[in-house]
Structure formats: C-alpha cells, structure tokens
Amino acid sequence: MSRLAWVAVLLLLAASSAEAANGIDVTRGEDAMVFGNCVPSLLVENRTKETIEYLQVDVALALSNGQERTVELKSAYREGILYPIVPGGRATLKQHLDTSLAVGVPCGDVKGRRVLRTTCETANGKACTSSVSVQP
Numbered sequence: 001m002s003r004l005a006w007v008a009v010l011l012l013l014a015a016s017s018a019e020a021a022n023g024i025d026v027t028r029g030e031d032a033m034v035f036g037n038c039v040p041s042l043l044v045e046n047r048t049k050e051t052i053e054y055l056q057v058d059v060a061l062a063l064s065n066g067q068e069r070t071v072e073l074k075s076a077y078r079e080g081i082l083y084p085i086v087p088g089g090r091a092t093l094k095q096h097l098d099t100s101l102a103v104g105v106p107c108g109d110v111k112g113r114r115v116l117r118t119t120c121e122t123a124n125g126k127a128c129t130s131s132v133s134v135q136p
Helices: 001-020
Strands: 024-028 030-035 035-038 043-045 054-063 068-074 090-094 111-123 132-135
Touching: 024 054, 035 090, 043 054, 054 090, 068 090, 111 132
Parallel strands: 024 132
Antiparallel strands: 024 043, 030 035, 043 090, 054 068, 054 111
C-alpha cells in the first residue's frame, strides 16, 4: 500500500474515533424495585459541545412470560422543569411512574431489552446534531 493510502486510512480512523468520543453515550443504569415493579434507568454521558435540554429513550422489555412492555426513560418531565445535560455532564434517565404505567413485574422477570426510539433535543426543541449511542 502506498504512503498516501496509509495516510488516508489513518485520517479516516482518527475521524471515526473522534466522532465516537464526541457523541452522546447512553448505557444501562441500575434497576430499582418500586411497589413490586421493576423500574429501569439509563445513564447518559454528554460528550458533545451542545447542551441537551431533553432526552428520552423508549425501551421494550421482554418478560419471562413472553409478553413485552414499553417504558419511556426521560431526562425530565416533557412539560415541566427541564434538567439540561451540559457538555461533559452526566444524568440519569428515569421512568416517571406518575405519568406512565408500571412494568408490572419484578426485575428478575425482565429477560431482554431493546431500544425502540430515541428523542434528543437541544434549546428551542431543535434535534440534537450529535449521534446518540444506546446500550440498554
């Protein structure tokens, strides 16, 4: 391979590494038991240069009885006080049990998770320009 080709490959690798390091990373948080119901959470790390005003991840939970439940994990109440996630900041996405249905089973009955939808907004309701990586 020519020297020019090697330089091109190295530049591509550097660019993709920089992009991955500058995204919004969402990983699985601690599960909690509330009144006999599993309440999952997700942890967010904002590695971008923009402030996240609102972040929501909808997760489908596969249950041991074969059923599936959808939970909305949010950074804040949609119509309430926002809790911005500043650049370099961390936050927890939670299920708001006063506005959504409980899963209805203990955490031991949750056998799988998959992401259905992600909503990320910056100031004035604009979509986040950075990528959101979710590992539920």
